[in-house]
Each structure stands twice: as structure tokens, then as C-alpha cells.
Amino acid sequence: MNILDQLADYARLRVRNAKELLPPDQIKYLADTFPQGNFAFENALKKPDIAFICECKKASPSKGLIAPEFPYLQIAKEYEDAGADCISVLTEPKWFLGKDDYLKEIAGSVSIPCLRKDFTVDEYMIYEAKLLGASAVLLIVSILSREKIGRYLQICDRLGLSALVEAHDEQEVKTALSCGARLIGVNNRNLRDFSVDTENSRRLRELIPPNVLFVSESGVKDGEDVRRLREIGADAVLVGEALMRAPDKSSKLAELRREV
Numbered sequence: 001m002n003i004l005d006q007l008a009d010y011a012r013l014r015v016r017n018a019k020e021l022l023p024p025d026q027i028k029y030l031a032d033t034f035p036q037g038n039f040a041f042e043n044a045l046k047k048p049d050i051a052f053i054c055e056c057k058k059a060s061p062s063k064g065l066i067a068p069e070f071p072y073l074q075i076a077k078e079y080e081d082a083g084a085d086c087i088s089v090l091t092e093p094k095w096f097l098g099k100d101d102y103l104k105e106i107a108g109s110v111s112i113p114c115l116r117k118d119f120t121v122d123e124y125m126i127y128e129a130k131l132l133g134a135s136a137v138l139l140i141v142s143i144l145s146r147e148k149i150g151r152y153l154q155i156c157d158r159l160g161l162s163a164l165v166e167a168h169d170e171q172e173v174k175t176a177l178s179c180g181a182r183l184i185g186v187n188n189r190n191l192r193d194f195s196v197d198t199e200n201s202r203r204l205r206e207l208i209p210p211n212v213l214f215v216s217e218s219g220v221k222d223g224e225d226v227r228r229l230r231e232i233g234a235d236a237v238l239v240g241e242a243l244m245r246a247p248d249k250s251s252k253l254a255e256l257r258r259e260v
């Protein structure tokens, strides 16, 4: 079984357990009555220059433990102070060592929008994201049916949340567009062999119309990568490991922007 299927299976188990503690009708009621979102995540990416979504990630399936010390609140504040447009917070616990509490605390202490980076397999997880203070959720095309993506996009719209719809190839980009995605992320990481190639973004860019926001995800490590992605008209880049490993995150972000 590939890693995405394993992550999705485990997410289904997590949701089953969560539903025993808080039933679906109750979480839906709570999310519906929680202050309405205002699509802050996608709005933050609408700017003349490329936007930066900076990720808080302790570990990953491809790299194992990335940040043994993980002062997530400090990292998030550093990102905000350094001019990040949005923050992505991993909440997947088994492979990424994420926690819902990381998101809740970060979203409560920064004023830029946060993405719940997790493997959404049930609408329950969208309600959880809202209650945790997220402004956006991740919908990965390869683990969801077209019907589910359509339904989850409607739920996000009702709640005022943005949905980053992630695609890996041409067919998945077409699926995302046909479902009405307004924000598409192309993942440069091949999840079969974990190789990373930002050319994937270049190849798929032309399929995405100008009225849809385009985010290039994974493998962005230096200013040269960002320059190339700016050149193809990426609206945003999502950067994890390069920032997580940088002792000075502010300088690293400036380097990515080519400000130093």
C-alpha cells in the first residue's frame, strides 16, 4: 500500500475514534455556530508577488524526524514576523508527529491565516479544522472521490474556509478544476519514490486558468527555485523542510525571496 493510502487509512481510524468522543451532528453544530470564516487563506495569496506559505512540520514520511526540538509557537511567530503570508500546520500524528493542539495554539497566537495540513478523508475533519481555528483545509485528489471533493468544497464555502486542492498529475488537476477548486496545489513530491522535482509545477501550470490560484508545494529549497516558480506564474509556494532546518528562519525566508 502506498504512503498516501496508509495516511488516509489512519485518518479514517482517527475520525472513527474522534466521533466516539464528539458525535458528527454535534461537531457540525459547533462548527456551524462558530464565527464564520472569511476565506482569509486564499485572500492572503492574492498579491502581486509570489506568496509564502511557511510550514510547521516536525517530521515526515520521507525524511523522518526533521526537528527534534519543535518550539512550534516560536517558529510560527518567526514566520509571521519574517513576512510569511500564511502558515501550514501538520496535525497528522503518526508520520508527521503533528497535533491538533499545535494548530489550535498557533492559530490563536498569529494573525495570518493557517492551513490544517492533514489527510482529509471525512467532512468531520473539516469541522474539526474550523474549531481549531484554521482558515483552510487540504483536499488531496488522489485519496478522495470526485463526489467527496465537490461536497467538501461546499462545506468549506458554507463555513468560510478555503480549500487547497492538491494534485499530482494532469488528470488530478482536471478533476480539481471540474469540482470547482479555486486554489490548486501541485505537489512536486512523487509519493511513490519521494523524489522531488519542481518541474512538475512547470508542467502542470498551463492547465490551471488565471482565475484559479496556483500553489507549488514541496522541494522548494532556495531562491533559485522560487525564481523559477515566480517565472511560471505560481501565486504561492509552500515551504516546509528548508525552513524547518534553517537555524535562522527569517534569513532563510529572505533568501528564498532573494532579499539577501
Ligand SMILES: O=C(O)c1ccccc1NCC(=O)[C@H](O)[C@H](O)COP(=O)(O)O
Binding pocket: 003, 004, 055, 057, 060, 061, 062, 063, 187, 189, 191, 194, 217, 218, 219, 220, 238, 239, 240, 241, 242
Ligand atoms: O513530505 C513527505 O514525506 C510526504 C509524504 C507523504 C505525503 C505528504 C508528504 N508531505 C506533505 C507535504 O506536502 C509537504 O510537507 C509540503 O509540501 C512541504 O514540503 P517540503 O518543503 O519539501 O518540506
